[in-house]
Amino acid sequence: MQRETLDVDVLIVGGGPAGLSAALRLAQLQKQHGGAQVSIAVLEKARDAGAHELSGAVLDPSTLAELIPDFRQRGAPLATEVHSDRVYFLTTKHSLPFPIIPPPLRNHGNYIISLNAFVRWLAAQAESEGIDIFTGFAGQDLLIEGDRVVGVRTGDRGIDKRGDQKPTFEPGVDIRAKVTVLCDGVRGNLTKELLRRYQLGRGREPEQFAIGIKELWEVPRDRIESGTVMHSMGYPLRHDEFGGGFLYAMPEGRLSVGFVVGLDYKDPLFDPHVAFNRFKRHPLVARLLDGGQMVRYGAKALPEGGWNTVPQPYTAGALIAGDAGGFLNSMRLKGIHLAMRTGMLAAETAFEAVRSNDTSAAGLASYTDKLDRSAVKTELYPVRNVHQAFGYGLFAGLTFAGLNLLTGGRWPKRLNGVAGYERMQTLRSYYGDATSADILASNPASPSQSASFPVDRRLTFDKLTNVHYSGTAHDENQPPHLLVHTEVCESICGPEYGHPCTRFCPANVYEIVHEAGRPRLQINASNCVHCKTCDIMDPYAVITWVPPEGGQGPQYNGM
C-alpha cells in the first residue's frame, strides 16, 4: 500500500500541556538562534485541540510564566485565583476540617482552570507561531528502523469492524522525524510500546496510577465562593485505599467536583464510580450540589508513582514528556506545570540534537541532566517515596508524608512498590470463605459496600448517563480499539475476581451479558472516554487500549 510520508525535524505526539509547551519552546529557540528552520509537527487524536483534556484543575503558574511571560496580556483562560484552601477528613456523616492545611495542598498563588480551555488557548498560541497541529490524527504505531525511532504512523481511517476498507478509506500517514517527542499522556499507547521494546523502565519502581472521575456542575452562585479549593480524605475510601475528593469553585457557579482513587485497591468488587457517587452524597458535598445541574462528565488516569517510577525518558530518536513519563506530583495533586516543564526541556534537548545532527541515544541523553538540574527534580525528588508509603495504608502513608515533610525528604531507603493491578485480591482471598465468594461472583449486583449504590438521577447518576455527558462518540463500524483476550474473562477472571472491568471502567464499556446462562463479555467500545484505566488495572493485563479512528472520543468542553 502506498502511504503518504511527511518529513519533519521534530514530531510531537500529543497536543496537551506537554506537547504544546514543547512546540512553543521549539519555536522560541528557533527565534533565538536563527539559522535553518527546524520543522515541527504536532499530532493530536482529538478532533479539536483540548477536546480530550481533563484535569481538576489547579494550575501552578510557575512554568507558564517562564514559557509565556505575558500570559495575562495574551488572555490565558485562568478562571480564578485560589484564595481559600480547605482540607477535610470525612467520616460517613461528618467532616472534620484540618486545622492547618498541609503545605503540599496550599494553593496560594495558583489558579483554578479548565484544562480544556487552557489547552485550546495554548494551541492558539502555538498556531500563531506557525506550528502545524494536526488534530484528529492519532499516533498508531512507532516507526522503528534498526534501534531507533524514526517517527510515527497515524491511524488508518475508514476501516470497518471486520478490518475491511470502507469507501471512505484513507491510509495513515508516516510522519518521519529526526526526534519524536512522545507526549501521549498517561499510559500513552506509543510510550507503552516504547517502554516495552527498549525496557526503559528497567531498574525503576513499577509505575503507579490512579483514576480521577470528574463532573462539572452549575450550582446557584451564592453556594460557594469562587476561588475555593476543597480536598478530602477518608470516606468513602477505607484505610487501605488511596485517594480523595476535590471541589474547585469557579466564577458564575461553575464547580468542578471529582474523586481520585489509587489503582492499587485490593477489593475486586470496588468501583471508583460508586466511590464518587458516595462522595457526592456526603453531606459536605451534597449541600453544595443540591439544586445544581451536572453539565459534563469525564475520567482519566493519573501517573502517581513519582520520581522513582519515571522511566529512562529518552532513547535513540525519541523523548518522553508529561504524564506519559509519569511527571506528576501526587502530593500536590498537580502535573500540568510539570508536563509543561518537561515538554520545554524535551524541546531544548531535541533542538540541540537536531542542530548538532546527533539524535542518537547519546545525543538525547542530556535530557536526563536537564531534568536533574530543573525544578522537576527539586519538586519530585523529596517526595519520591511518599506514594509508595501509602501502600502500607492511609495512616502509615500520612505519617510518612508528615515525617517526609519535616525531614525534607531525607530517607535513606527507596520504598518499593508493586504494580497496582497485582495488589487486587481474588474474591476468595478478599472475602474469605468460598460460599460468599461464589455468591458474589454469580451476582454482579453484589451486596458489597463498594460495588453498588443506588442513584437518584439528581446528585448521582449511573455510568451510562454520565457517559452521555462526556460527549464521547465513536463510529460503531470500526475495528475494536480495546483489544481483550476474552477467553480469560469467562473461564478465569469471572470466577476469581468477578469481572472487575465492569467496575473499574467509569464509562460502562465492559458489560457482562448472560447468554444461555453463560456470561459473555460485551465491549461497548463507543462509550470509551480514553481514560486508560482498563489498560492499567485489569488483573491479568489482558486489555490493550489502542487509539480509535482519529477525531473520535470525548468532548471535554469546559472540563
Place this chain on the structure above:
Amino acid sequence: MILLIAEHGRGELNRATWETVAAAQLLAKRLGGLPIKIVVPGGSDPVAQELAAAGVGDVVTLANPALEPYTPDGYVIALATAMASLSPQFVVVPHTYQARDFMPALAARLNKPLITDVTALAGSADAPSFLRPMFQGKLAAEVRPDGDPPYFVTFQIGAFRADQVQRGSSPANVSTVEVAVDRSAIRQTPEAPFQEAQRAVDLSQAPRIVAVGRGIKSQEHLPLAESLAKALAAELAASRPICDSGWLPMERQIGSSGQTVAPKLYLALGISGAIQHLVGMKGSRTIVAINKDPDAPIFEVADYGIVGDLFEIVPAIVTELQK
C-alpha cells in the same frame, strides 16, 4: 405552467422524481389546473420516454453533450437559458443531494425565491404557500414566495407519495431543445460517483414506531412486538442492547449511536430510557411507554405511561386494534 426538473443519472430516473410529480399535480390543482411540463436536462431518451408514458405533461429534453455527466455549472447555465424561453410560474424538484447542489445557484443566478425541503402545500389559489420544517422538525414554517415568478421549490423526499400520481390516458409529447452551454464556463470536473452503503430502512420517515428494549427479554419474544407494529402499520425499532445482541439489525437502532426519529407515535416497550436512547426519540409527537419499573426514566418523557408487564399488555392492545 409548473416546470418539473427530472433527476436522472447513468440513464435511470431517480424515483424521487415521481414524488415530485405527485406534488406538482397537487400544486397544479390548487392553482386551478396549471399545465405541467417536465424537463430532462442532458436528454436521456429512456428517462424521457418513461416520464412521457405516464402522460402527466409534456416532456422536454435539454440536449447538450456538456450536460452529461452532471455538473452544477452545466445545469445552471442550461436551465437558466431554458427558463427564459419557457417562463414557468413554479419550478419544482425533489430535495435530493443534486438539487441541493444546483438549485440555490440557479435561483441566485435568476434572483428568484427558493423554498426548500417542502413537506406540504398550504395557502389559497391566489397566494399559495408551502410548509417546511425548521429547528430539526420541531416547527413547520409556512412560507410564501415573494416577487415575480418563477418560484423555485424543492420537495422533501417521502413527503408526497409516488403512488398517488394521476396518470394520463395517453402518452405525452416528447420534444428536444438544443441548449447552448459554454464548456469553458463549467468549473467542475466530476469524478466517478461513489456511494456509501445504503440504509435499507429509513426510520426517520416512519410516522409510527414501535421500539423494543431489554424488557423484551429474548429474541423469541420479538414477534410479539412485530405483531403490534403490524397492527399499527408501524416500523419496528429498538434500543441499543437489542441491536448489540443482534436481535435486530443496527439500522433499526434509535438513539445517540443510531438514528434520531420524530414520528407521530412512538411506542416504547420495555425500554428503561437511558439518556442515549431519549435523545434519539424525545422529539416524537406522542410517546407511549410500557415498562415494569415505575421509576424508569422513560416515563419522564412519555405522554402516556403504562406500568406493567408488556407480555400481558401488548397482546391486549393488538386484540383491540384488530377489532
